[in-house]
Amino acid sequence: MRIDVLSIFPSYFDGLTLSLLGKAQQSGILDLRVRDLREWAFDRHRTVDDTPYGGGAGMVMKPEPWGAALDEIVESAGPVRPTIIFPSPAGEVFTQKTARELANREHLIFGCGRYEGIDERVFEYAAELGEVRLISLGDYVLNGGEVATMAMVEAIGRLIPGVVGNPESLVEESHEDGLLEYPSYTKPASWRERAVPEMLLSGNHGAIATWRREQQLERTRERRPDLLPKDDSRQD
Ligand code: JFE
Numbered sequence: 001m002r003i004d005v006l007s008i009f010p011s012y013f014d015g016l017t018l019s020l021l022g023k024a025q026q027s028g029i030l031d032l033r034v035r036d037l038r039e040w041a042f043d044r045h046r047t048v049d050d051t052p053y054g055g056g057a058g059m060v061m062k063p064e065p066w067g068a069a070l071d072e073i074v075e076s077a078g079p080v081r082p083t084i085i086f087p088s089p090a091g092e093v094f095t096q097k098t099a100r101e102l103a104n105r106e107h108l109i110f111g112c113g114r115y116e117g118i119d120e121r122v123f124e125y126a127a128e129l130g131e132v133r134l135i136s137l138g139d140y141v142l143n144g145g146e147v148a149t150m151a152m153v154e155a156i157g158r159l160i161p162g163v164v165g166n167p168e169s170l171v172e173e174s175h176e177d178g179l180l181e182y183p184s185y186t187k188p189a190s191w192r193e194r195a196v197p198e199m200l201l202s203g204n205h206g207a208i209a210t211w212r213r214e215q216q217l218e219r220t221r222e223r224r225p226d227l228l229p230k231d232d233s234r235q236d
Pocket of ligand 1: 135141
């Protein structure tokens with residue numbers, strides 16, 4: 001899979017390009033390219049923003065650098081139509097399901113806005129080059145698309161075979177089966193007067209699996225009841 005990121009703060013992504021994506025990059029499974037949008041600014045000061053038509057607070061990202069950057073990136077990827085993602089607080093909310101869907105795409109482009117956002121015509125133009133998705137990381141306002149892009153690239157990247165070492169760990173964890181994770185423990189068996197649940201020391205793998213499933217259901221009911229199927233006859 002190829003992932004291009006367009007941002008005026010490309011160094012934000014230095015940590016990401018190392019960590020878990022480093023291995024996948026080397027093996028050629030994932031081709032992650034972070035580019036500075038200012039490369040496509042055309043004036044001496046490499047300006048990417050301007051005042052909003054109609055007035056109002058703050059600045060808006062100019063369309064021209066976005067158009068030139070998208071043209072070059074799409075052209076360089078050959079005939080494949082990309083999925084172009086713009087992080088936005090006004091987009092569909094990103095979930096594990098979104099991550100799974102995007103992990104099957106050949107080419108993703110993330111456009112990281114800043115200031116008060118991007119000139120609306122950029123989204124219309126991008127829709128001529130590929131499939132446009134406005135995606136929100138959650139219902140809170142960030143200062144730009146970078147942090148949302150990092151979270152999404154990490155969630156998508158680790159679903160690509162070869163990025164996570166153990167393929168079993170993908171189905172076991174939170175959200176892949178729609179429930180929260182069971183609690184985990186390691187040595188020592190007693191720490192500051194707190195014992196590891198005896199069940200886990202029993203060696204009875206069937207009983208352990210049942211206990212873990214019960215823990216998952218209990219935690220999900222307590223912390224995230226919205227994840228459980230609705231039961232119309234429930235008396236709570
Ligand atoms: C941009 C900004 C003024 C946003 C009301 C580009 N989930 C999520 N939260 N915030 C973002 C995504 C996000 C994404 C891109 C962004 C925020 N901003 C800041 C400024 C009004 C805004 O929306 C600019």
